[in-house]
Amino acid sequence: MNYLDNIAFAILLVLGIGFFVKNVKKLTRNIKLGKDVNRTDNSKARWKNMVMVAIGQSKMVKRPIAAILHIIVYVGFIIVNIEVIEILIDGLFGTHRILSFLGGFYNFLIASFELLAFLVLVSVTIFWLRRMVLRIPRFWNKEMKGFPKNDALYILYFEMVLMSLFLIMNATDIHFQEMNSGNLISQFLVPIFDGFSVESLHLIERTAWWIHIIGILIFLNYLYYSKHLHILLAFPNTFYANLNVIGKLDNLESVKNEVKLMLDPDADPYAAVPETENDVPEKFGASDVTDLNWVQLMNAYTCTECGRCTSSCPANQTGKELSPRAIMMKTRDRLEEVGNNIDKNGKFIDDGKQLLNDYITPEELWACTSCNACVEECPVNIDPLSIIIDMRRYLVMEESSAPQELNMMMTNIENNGAPWQYNQMDRLNWKDE
Amino acid sequence: MNVPTMAEMMAQGKQPEVLFWVGCAGSFDDRAKKITKAFVKILNAAKVEFAVLGTEESCSGDPAKRAGNEFLFQMQAMTNIEVLNAYEIKKIVTACPHCFNTLKNEYPELGGVYEVVHHTELLKSLVDEGRITIEGGEFKGKKITFHDPCYLGRSNDIYEAPRDLIKQLDVELVEMKHCKSNGLCCGAGGAQMFKDAEKGDKEINIERTEQAIEVNPDIIATGCPFCNTMMTDGVKITNNEEKVDVLDIAEIIAKNNKL
Numbered sequence: 001m002n003y004l005d006n007i008a009f010a011i012l013l014v015l016g017i018g019f020f021v022k023n024v025k026k027l028t029r030n031i032k033l034g035k036d037v038n039r040t041d042n043s044k045a046r047w048k049n050m051v052m053v054a055i056g057q058s059k060m061v062k063r064p065i066a067a068i069l070h071i072i073v074y075v076g077f078i079i080v081n082i083e084v085i086e087i088l089i090d091g092l093f094g095t096h097r098i099l100s101f102l103g104g105f106y107n108f109l110i111a112s113f114e115l116l117a118f119l120v121l122v123s124v125t126i127f128w129l130r131r132m133v134l135r136i137p138r139f140w141n142k143e144m145k146g147f148p149k150n151d152a153l154y155i156l157y158f159e160m161v162l163m164s165l166f167l168i169m170n171a172t173d174i175h176f177q178e179m180n181s182g183n184l185i186s187q188f189l190v191p192i193f194d195g196f197s198v199e200s201l202h203l204i205e206r207t208a209w210w211i212h213i214i215g216i217l218i219f220l221n222y223l224y225y226s227k228h229l230h231i232l233l234a235f236p237n238t239f240y241a242n243l244n245v246i247g248k249l250d251n252l253e254s255v256k257n258e259v260k261l262m263l264d265p266d267a268d269p270y271a272a273v274p275e276t277e278n279d280v281p282e283k284f285g286a287s288d289v290t291d292l293n294w295v296q297l298m299n300a301y302t303c304t305e306c307g308r309c310t311s312s313c314p315a316n317q318t319g320k321e322l323s324p325r326a327i328m329m330k331t332r333d334r335l336e337e338v339g340n341n342i343d344k345n346g347k348f349i350d351d352g353k354q355l356l357n358d359y360i361t362p363e364e365l366w367a368c369t370s371c372n373a374c375v376e377e378c379p380v381n382i383d384p385l386s387i388i389i390d391m392r393r394y395l396v397m398e399e400s401s402a403p404q405e406l407n408m409m410m411t412n413i414e415n416n417g418a419p420w421q422y423n424q425m426d427r428l429n430w431k432d433e
Numbered sequence: 434m435n436v437p438t439m440a441e442m443m444a445q446g447k448q449p450e451v452l453f454w455v456g457c458a459g460s461f462d463d464r465a466k467k468i469t470k471a472f473v474k475i476l477n478a479a480k481v482e483f484a485v486l487g488t489e490e491s492c493s494g495d496p497a498k499r500a501g502n503e504f505l506f507q508m509q510a511m512t513n514i515e516v517l518n519a520y521e522i523k524k525i526v527t528a529c530p531h532c533f534n535t536l537k538n539e540y541p542e543l544g545g546v547y548e549v550v551h552h553t554e555l556l557k558s559l560v561d562e563g564r565i566t567i568e569g570g571e572f573k574g575k576k577i578t579f580h581d582p583c584y585l586g587r588s589n590d591i592y593e594a595p596r597d598l599i600k601q602l603d604v605e606l607v608e609m610k611h612c613k614s615n616g617l618c619c620g621a622g623g624a625q626m627f628k629d630a631e632k633g634d635k636e637i638n639i640e641r642t643e644q645a646i647e648v649n650p651d652i653i654a655t656g657c658p659f660c661n662t663m664m665t666d667g668v669k670i671t672n673n674e675e676k677v678d679v680l681d682i683a684e685i686i687a688k689n690n691k692l
Contacts, residue, residue: 062615247588248538252503256543259507263515285501314618314641319634367631370499370623371583376614392501405628406500413505417491418457419627427455428487430466431436 009091016217023224030339034294039240046239054238059379069123076120080113107182114185117163124159138307143326151226169208172201233302234380241381246372254282285393288354289335299382300332309374315367322367324374324384330359438487439520449484452522456529458658465658471687479564495531500624514545528552530584530657553595553656567601571689575604578650581616582657595656595682607648617641619663642667653679
């Protein structure tokens, strides 16, 4: 008996999973670079949100064709991967189809895997056609050039290859085909291999088996670098999502204390500032990823770049620079850069760059109407608007660099309690006009 | 028109059923003032005991907050809350979805806890309670489409109150392709009302007006003074002024009831 196969398999498995764990650690470290925000309240509503939105895909149905195709790939992905359990056992112990002792039930399982593999293959092909032949506009916005475009295609090719390998592996398994049960789809592939010798068939079957499992391990490790992380992060992302009505923006706590002090007639303006451990005053708003909270950073990693947000954005629809998807992609790119900087230097060394200006421009930020269409559309509860508002806060409160017309509007509110130059004493004049 | 102020009410030792928060647009903008007056006429006709803050009212702070000026927002909010709490206000109605959203969702954490309703919600309850009846058929047979204000619809999930009111009018309610939670913004939100748009290939209000014109309405109904301005401009620029009116739900009801 030759144990070489089993040892090679075990080594591959350890490498594949080890590398994946390393990336997951890096991922959580990067997310934790964000500021703290309490999202552990109301856990019942959070579980419900996760079950409905992530598991139940409730927000996908708004676009029914994509929703049906996606649910096939989603269910197929989970169920076909049950087969991986058998592959793992077979690979480690040198057995062949170890679970076949289950008899009829085994054949039923394999038959359903085959059916789903076939449906996934069809759906993924339609996905490819939608992208590359129908050229649905949201896949062709300008932020989708280069890697983001290829990334999406690699994933589709990966799934096509993995599903095909699974069916080929079954079709060339002589013993499995002889049972003629459970080979629901693979039986139709058998004629392709007519006239092949037993040895060649065995070789093809083994090759397909090996490439299939190696492919899965590569796919697992590709996740971290790809938009496809949503298959893992959609769950925590919906769990920790904002549960308030989406019209509500947070009231900045740091501002609250200062405003209270300003309005308090008993406050002593000359009182010594209480000494704190950290003497640097808190920055208002966000100019870099570390000023955002960890949920916003997780949002960035969860984004799968489907572009529903951007396609529903009024600013984007009318040709403005702003694209909510690009806001998420740029946040992730900058976060990766900061993460790599830390990996290289042991801690973050100033690289003279930040999220504002180097990635996201004020022009994009000022084009937003805060209409919440992007937030409403996102199938995994990402909130691009919160990042836009936090960055506007930095522009206004730290840099005083709002567009001139907005400065005038704000001066008016300060002076006369209305965004226009009208006297507050004239507020009731309409009654007699 | 009977418009008592809170100060007058207080002097008489009375507490109104509801405070009407007029808002800056409703107080100063010529077009929006018509909405304010129409709403007051309905309140008078339904014998609703209401009051306004008058000169004691100040901007809710919404445009400042959404422009990123949290300081100014909280200054406005806390000052307003002091006034509202001093008058022991329990219930507020407003015809502006921006004031509505801010008062309802962002004031409570700062100490201002009130029942806040949009004017279409209040009008709906007045009809349901039989305090006003919508009949007369002034608009009979007309085609009306409703443009959902973002801060009423998507932001606060209020889609039906304005539609229920329109349906009472014996008219044909037609929906735009993008309506309710899919509704397109008029372009004024997030402080855009007060500045020119960024460089692009089209104005948002033109895009939205075209979507409305597609369903061939006689009237584009709104529930927001800013949407009203944007859609009115859109109708003018696209040369549909003769064909289409832009009216607030309150104006439609006041006109229908010949108030």
